[in-house]
Amino acid sequence: xxxxxxxxxxxxxxxxxxxxxxxxxxxxxxxxxxxxxxxxxxxxxxxxxxxxxxxxxxxxxxxxxxxxxxxxxxxxxxxxxxxxxxxxxxxxxxxxxxxxxxxxxxxxxxxxxxxxxxxxxxxxxxxxxxxxxxxxxxxxxxxxxxxxxxxxxxxxxxxxxxxxxxxxxxxxxxxxxxxxxxxxxxxxxxxxxxxxxxxxxxxxxxxxxxxxxxxxxxxxxxxxxxxxxxxxxxxxxxxxxxxxxxxxxxxxxxxxxxxxxxxxxxxxxxxxxxxxxxxxxxxxxxxxxxxxxxxxxxxxxxxxxxxxxxxxxxxxxxxxxxxxxxxxxxxxxxxxxxxxxxxxxxxxxxxxxxxxxxxxxxxxxxxxxxxxxxxxxxxxxxxxxxxxxxxxxxxxxxxxxxxxxxxxxxxxxxxxxxxxxxx
Amino acid sequence: xxxxxxxxxxxxxxxxxxxxxxxxxxxxxxxxxxxxxxxxxxxxxxxxxxxxxxxxxxxxxxxxxxxxxxxxxxxxxxxxxxxxxxxxxxxxxxxxxxxxxxxxxxxxxxxxxxxxxxxxxxxxxxxxxxxxxxxxxxxxxxxxxxxxxxxxxxxxxxxxxxxxxxxxxxxxxxxxxxxxxxxxxxxxxxxxxxxxxxxxxxxxxxxxxxxxxxxxxxxxxxxxxxxxxxxxxxxxxxxxxxxxxxxxxxxxxxxxxxxxxxxxxxxxxxxxxxxxxxxxxxxxxxxxxxxxxxxxxxxxxxxxxxxxxxxxxxxxxxxxxxxxxxxxxxxxxxxxxxxxxxxxxxxxxxxxxxxxxxxxxxxxxxxxxxxxxxxxxxxxxxxxxxxxxxxxxxxxxxxxxxxxxxxxxxxxxxxxxxxxxxxxxxxxxx
Numbered sequence: 001x002x003x004x005x006x007x008x009x010x011x012x013x014x015x016x017x018x019x020x021x022x023x024x025x026x027x028x029x030x031x032x033x034x035x036x037x038x039x040x041x042x043x044x045x046x047x048x049x050x051x052x053x054x055x056x057x058x059x060x061x062x063x064x065x066x067x068x069x070x071x072x073x074x075x076x077x078x079x080x081x082x083x084x085x086x087x088x089x090x091x092x093x094x095x096x097x098x099x100x101x102x103x104x105x106x107x108x109x110x111x112x113x114x115x116x117x118x119x120x121x122x123x124x125x126x127x128x129x130x131x132x133x134x135x136x137x138x139x140x141x142x143x144x145x146x147x148x149x150x151x152x153x154x155x156x157x158x159x160x161x162x163x164x165x166x167x168x169x170x171x172x173x174x175x176x177x178x179x180x181x182x183x184x185x186x187x188x189x190x191x192x193x194x195x196x197x198x199x200x201x202x203x204x205x206x207x208x209x210x211x212x213x214x215x216x217x218x219x220x221x222x223x224x225x226x227x228x229x230x231x232x233x234x235x236x237x238x239x240x241x242x243x244x245x246x247x248x249x250x251x252x253x254x255x256x257x258x259x260x261x262x263x264x265x266x267x268x269x270x271x272x273x274x275x276x277x278x279x280x281x282x283x284x285x286x287x288x289x290x291x292x293x294x295x296x297x298x299x300x301x302x303x304x305x306x307x308x309x310x311x312x313x314x315x316x317x318x319x320x321x322x323x324x325x326x327x328x329x330x331x332x333x334x335x336x337x338x339x340x341x342x343x344x345x346x347x348x349x350x351x352x353x354x355x356x357x358x359x360x361x362x363x364x365x366x367x368x369x370x371x372x373x374x375x376x377x378x379x380x381x382x383x384x385x386x387x388x389x390x391x392x393x394x395x396x397x398x399x400x401x402x403x404x405x406x407x408x409x410x411x412x413x414x415x416x417x418x419x420x421x422x423x
Numbered sequence: 424x425x426x427x428x429x430x431x432x433x434x435x436x437x438x439x440x441x442x443x444x445x446x447x448x449x450x451x452x453x454x455x456x457x458x459x460x461x462x463x464x465x466x467x468x469x470x471x472x473x474x475x476x477x478x479x480x481x482x483x484x485x486x487x488x489x490x491x492x493x494x495x496x497x498x499x500x501x502x503x504x505x506x507x508x509x510x511x512x513x514x515x516x517x518x519x520x521x522x523x524x525x526x527x528x529x530x531x532x533x534x535x536x537x538x539x540x541x542x543x544x545x546x547x548x549x550x551x552x553x554x555x556x557x558x559x560x561x562x563x564x565x566x567x568x569x570x571x572x573x574x575x576x577x578x579x580x581x582x583x584x585x586x587x588x589x590x591x592x593x594x595x596x597x598x599x600x601x602x603x604x605x606x607x608x609x610x611x612x613x614x615x616x617x618x619x620x621x622x623x624x625x626x627x628x629x630x631x632x633x634x635x636x637x638x639x640x641x642x643x644x645x646x647x648x649x650x651x652x653x654x655x656x657x658x659x660x661x662x663x664x665x666x667x668x669x670x671x672x673x674x675x676x677x678x679x680x681x682x683x684x685x686x687x688x689x690x691x692x693x694x695x696x697x698x699x700x701x702x703x704x705x706x707x708x709x710x711x712x713x714x715x716x717x718x719x720x721x722x723x724x725x726x727x728x729x730x731x732x733x734x735x736x737x738x739x740x741x742x743x744x745x746x747x748x749x750x751x752x753x754x755x756x757x758x759x760x761x762x763x764x765x766x767x768x769x770x771x772x773x774x775x776x777x778x779x780x781x782x783x784x785x786x787x788x789x790x791x792x793x794x795x796x797x798x799x800x801x802x803x804x805x806x807x808x809x810x811x812x813x814x815x816x817x818x819x820x821x822x823x824x825x826x827x828x829x830x831x832x833x834x835x836x837x838x839x840x841x842x843x844x845x846x847x848x849x850x851x852x853x
Contacts, residue, residue, distance in 0.1 A: 007447055032446040033790045035783070074718075077708035082776050084694070084783025086705050103783050134723040137746055140663040146558055249661035249847070251554040283491030284479070294487070297544035300552035320555050352496050359498015359517055366447045367790045 007362055009371055011385040014378075015206035021220055022194035025213050026375040027206040030368055036104050036202025037368035038087075038114070039376055041095035043195030046168045047228050048186065053178050055170020057091035059135065060186045064089050066127035069120040073127050076113060085110060089117075091168055094228060094310045095380075096191075101369070104203040108212055115216035118191060123183045135175050142169070146421045147320065149245045150254040153419035157241045158260050158314060162234050192225030193217065199375040201368040234312045236260055237415040245421040253323045253422025257333050258316030261410050264308040264381045271398045271406040272315070273306055277353035278345045278403075279336075280304025280317055288317050291336050298322075298329050310380070315410050316417075323422050330418060338413040344404035358392040428799065428808065429620055435636040436608025439627055440799040440808060442615040444792055450521040450616030451796035453513045454528045455804055458604035460507045460582040461734070462642060469584015470592060470600050472505040473549050477597055478512065479503070480541040482534040485527055487541065493523055500793075505582055508733040509804045515793045518617040522626065528612070529630035532605055542594040550590070553583045560666055560844045561741065564658050568668045568842040571654045572737055576647040606637040613799025616792045646734070647672070654840040662846040665744035667753060671839045673738035676731030676805035682817040683829040684729055684738060689777040690769060690826070691760070692727030692740055697781075697788045697814075698797075705780060712740070715760045720745055721753045731805045738833065750843045758836075765830040768823040781818050 009028050018024045046057040065087070066073045080087055085102035087110065102110050142148050152167050159165040170178075198217075200209045237259060262272050280288035285303040292302035302319035317337065321329045345353075364370050365388065378387050428442035459471050481487035494501045499516035501524065512531075514524030556562040566581050573579035612631070614623055650672060674680040688695065693707020707713050707726065716722035724743040730736050744753050788794045802811040 033786050035786045035790065074709060074714075077706060081693075081706060081709045081780065084705060084780035088706075101787060103786060130718070130720060133720065133745055133747070137664055137723045137743060140746070144560075144662045144664075247661070251557040252551065283495045293548055294544065297547035298551065300548055300555055320551065322551060322554055352492060355496045356498055359496070359520070360500070361498070362448050362517055363498065363500065363515060366449060366792065 008365060008388045009374060010389045014375060014385050015210065016385065017210055019214060019218055021218065023196045023198065023213070023217055023220075024379060025210050026197070026199040026379060027204070027209045028201050028371055028375065029204060029206060030201055030371070031203045033368070034104050034203050035368065036102060036107050036110075036200060036204060037372045038100045038110060038198065038200055039098070039369070039372040040196065040198035041097040041376070041380070042118070042191060043094075043228060044096050044190035045091050045094045045228065046166065047093050047163055047231070048190055048226075049163070049166065051166070052174060053182060054166045054174045055135070055168070056178055056182055056186055057096065057190075058168050058170065059131070059175065059178055060183045061089040061091040061096045062131055062135075063123045063128060063183050064117040064121045066131060067122050067124040068116045069122055071116060073124070076117065079109060079113060083109065087113065093164060093168065099369075107202075107204065107209070111212050111216040115220070118217075119220055121187060123180055123187070125180050128180045128183065132175060135169065136172055139169065139172050139175065144247060146247055146250055146252060146254040147318070149247060149421035150256045150318070150419045153243050153245045153421060154256040154258070154316060154417055155314070157243055157417035157419060158237065158258075159234065162232060164234075164311065189224060189226050192222030193220045194225055197376060197379050199372045199379070201371045201375070231311045234260060237417060240414065240416050240418065242418040242420070245419070246423070247421055248423055250323075250423045252320050253326050253420060254318065254320050255326065255329055255333070256316050256318050256419045257330065257337070257416055258304070258314060259410055259412065259416055261306055261313035261315035262308050262406070263312060264310065266308070268402065268406040268409070269308060270394055271402040272308070272410070274350060274353050274357065274395070274398055275345060275403045275407045276304055276306040276315065277356065278349045279340050282349070282353050282356060287336055287340065288319070288333065291332050292319050292329060296328075296332065298325050298332070326420055326422065330420075334413060334416065337411055337416065341408055341411050341413060344407065345400055347400060350398070350400055350403060354395050354398065357395045361388065361391065430808070431624060433607065433628060433632045435632060435634060437631050437634075438611045438803065439624065440611065440613040440803070441620050441623055442795065442799060443618060443620055444615050444795060445617050447792060448518045448617050449515060449792050450518045450614060450618055451513065451515040451793045452521060452524050452528065452612065452614045453511055453796050453800045454532070455509050455511045455611045455613070455800040456604055457509055457609050457804065459505055459509050460580060460584075461577045462604070463577060463580070463584070464643070466588055467592065467596065467600070468580045468588045469549065469582070470588075470597060471510055472582050472584065473545065473589070473592070474597055474601050475503045475505045475510050476545050476549060477537050477542065477601070478531050478535055480538065480545065481536055482530050483536070484530050484534065490527070494527070497523060499524065507578055507582060507736070511797075511800065513793065513797070515796070521616070521618070525626060525630055529634065532607065532610065532631070532634055535601060537594055537598045537601065539594050542597060546589065549583070550586065553586060553589065556583060560660055560662055560664070560846075561668070563660055564666055564668045564842050564844040565739075567656055567658050568670050568739070568840045569737070571656055571840045571842070572670055572672065573647050575645045576734060577643050577645060578647075578732070578734065578736060603640060606639060607631060607634045608636040609639050611800045611803050613796055613803075615796035615799060650838050653836045656840065657843045657845050659845045659847050663746070663848055664846055665750055666844040667742040667744060667750055668739060668842040669742070669754075669757065669839060670737040670739040670842070671833050672735060673729060673833055675733060675735050677810065678735075680829055680832075681729070681731070683821050683825045684833065686774060686777045686818060686821045687764070687826050687829055688727040688729050688738065689780060690773055691764065692725060694777065694780040694784060695727070695729065697784050698794055705784065711760050711764070712757065715756055716742060716753060719756065721748050721756050733805050754841065761830070761834045765827065765834060769826050771823060774821060774823065774826070778815070778819050782815060785815060
């Protein structure tokens with residue numbers, strides 16, 4: 001059998017370096033498959049967006065691969081697809097992320113393309129119009145998707161007046177308002193090497209990988225690169241706020257019920273995730289799954305999720321139910337949240353989730369893409385290169401009292417956001 | 424593929440495929456039954472999928488409340504899938520914990536309870552699953568196209584089943600279906616990961632060999648007669664977006680033409696991944712249809728789908744129509760591309776490009792032990808494991824003439840159903 005500890009990334013097998021222009025490179029070798037995964041992000045995102053042009057950061061990210069000074073859209077994708085490689089970009093609030101994979105023999109090509117689209121995109125007008133039509137179609141489909149609209153409505157309640165209330169992909173009217181020059185201007189102001197992180201995991205020696213990244217991106221500079229605006233303060237809800245988004249003709253409604261959540265860097269984050277596991281993750285959806293699906297047969301999916309990032313996160317229960325059962329499901333979920341906040345988790349429940357978190361680690365770190373996202377987490381949230389080696393002990397040390405304190409800090413049955421989308 | 428595997432058959436007919444992979448301390452185990460929606464008659468549609476749900480509702484040894492707890496405590500994942508031809512159950516667990524997954528599968532091969540109250544609660548869960556599907560225009564369209572393509576063959580209904588049957592089937596119907604098909608001589612277990620073959624085989628024998636074999640009914644033998652002309656249909660529903668689903672009758676998974684169709688699909692609509700979970704992770708922006716439809720602003724997206732079925736199924740192309748275009752404009756441009764690939768041989772270079780893509784996708788899936796284990800049994804469901812081992816070789820042998828012949832044989836309008844989803848443009852109100 002393999003030695004389990006050996007499979008977790010740690011300081012002895014992660015190579016990390018920050019090069020003079022500000023790019024941090026993380027590499028871990030894995031020679032089990034002749035392939036490589038690239039992941040990373042740049043320090044620009046939708047926090048730069050305005051209400052009138054929300055979606056600009058994401059539009060720009062998608063526009064990067066539509067043509068450069070020396071390559072057309074078809075040439076870029078011909079290079080990638082000819083070798084079975086993939087690369088894509090997308091924007092979040094704080095970051096523009098990228099990911100890609102290829103056979104290891106094609107890594108130099110991947111880095112050359114990555115550098116070219118990051119440094120020399122030209123946003124051809126014709127391509128941008130084509131992209132706009134695709135975005136507008138996606139938004140028309142989003143408007144028909146009960147789960148997506150419930151989630152957007154939830155964010156609008158929880159983050160009212162805060163940039164997190166804006167969906168990253170914007171709205172039809174804002175996507176129509178964005179001009180081709182807005183993309184070029186956004187790229188000029190916001191894209192640069194400072195704060196960029198790139199992780200490579202695959203069949204390559206770390207030194208070779210780092211040399212290749214330096215070759216492609218080491219001389220990138222942008223003196224105009226702006227820093228992200230500071231995040232405005234977020235005010236938690238003071239009462240229960242319910243909002244419905246009507247989508248006629250649908251067979252199923254979606255509910256999202258919850259509140260804002262922790263920052264990823266909060267010390268109680270692991271206690272929160274254990275609490276979330278008990279509430280709506282463990283097994284087939286924790287307590288929520290038991291009550292809403294197993295006992296009442298109300299929904300095919302019912303669970304809770306905790307999203308934590310650089311700023312305030314969200315903690316929410318979601319379920320898809322027959323429109324006639326919305327009220328019943330809402331009451332059950334609210335009762336379950338109230339019970340959870342009042343009594344916390346039992347010793348058995350905590351032990352179960354602790355055991356699950358520790359036991360599933362090898363599976364989450366099995367593939368190159370799993371390791372790449374672990375490396376990016378380490379970097380983005382300052383977790384330390386030994387984080388995944390320390391993680392089992394940190395999880396094991398959490399007590400019921402810590403979970404209860406952490407849960408009560410965010411979830412309050414008197415201050416919940418309730419979003420419903422459906423017919 | 425250099426990694427070896429071994430095949431065994433137990434005295435009760437259970438076939439066992441084992442493959443050692445020592446890259447991570449994990450083991451993935453899959454049990455496959457040769458039963459799916461193709462084995463369902465009118466009045467019983469959706470029964471295979473519902474039975475799959477009931478398999479999570481407990482046995483005397485593993486009550487429902489402890490099942491998911493036991494697996495999850497050990498950090499495992501478990502799941503199940505119902506397809507047209509098969510139903511599969513998987514556990515991927517830390518290597519030293521897989522015994523629990525094996526014991527559970529041996530137990531629920533014959534001891535599931537199907538309690539009346541669990542059947543009642545799962546009835547509404549399955550109906551809710553169907554209602555969630557019905558929220559999706561492409562589900563509604565796909566269901567109508569499938570129905571139009573198969574008048575005789577039981578591939579005509581969706582795996583989830585029809586609402587009327589989901590409302591009327593009883594506990595006894597479900598239990599009978601379970602006892603009829605969940606037999607060792609109708610099953611395969613495929614295990615891959617960090618174990619020793621001799622030990623794993625001994626343990627599987629110990630757990631599964633006592634389960635008696637049974638008499639299996641024959642699969643429904645209702646081959647679909649050749650289509651006699653093009654079918655057209657429309658589905659109307661909410662939204663603003665028009666979709667096209669163009670589906671051609673296509674060869675079965677073990678037909679040599681399937682490999683030709685795989686390359687043809689790669690050239691037309693882009694490479695498909697090698698995963699039963701779908702999705703390949705590769706873009707298709709240089710495929711012929713993307714260039715002809717999306718780059719010409721007739722569509723905003725296009726994709727192709729082939730399925731490795733036991734009997735001939737469908738090659739489907741799904742198109743999201745550009746908001747400023749009409750579906751017939753899109754169909755004309757689509758037909759021009761079909762005509763082109765039927766009329767002019769593709770280049771050898773295009774084929775070798777498709778092979779390289781397939782090779783890359785093959786390498787990506789090999790990083791994942793769950794995926795590796797899935798192929799042991801999955802390939803056996805419609806062919807045999809050799810199908811998977813020789814997959815890249817078979818693709819490499821496809822010639823330009825093969826592609827042209829297959830395009831002429833399968834991509835005929837008389838051999839297809841053209842479905843259009845027409846949005847009724849219902850106003851969305853905030």
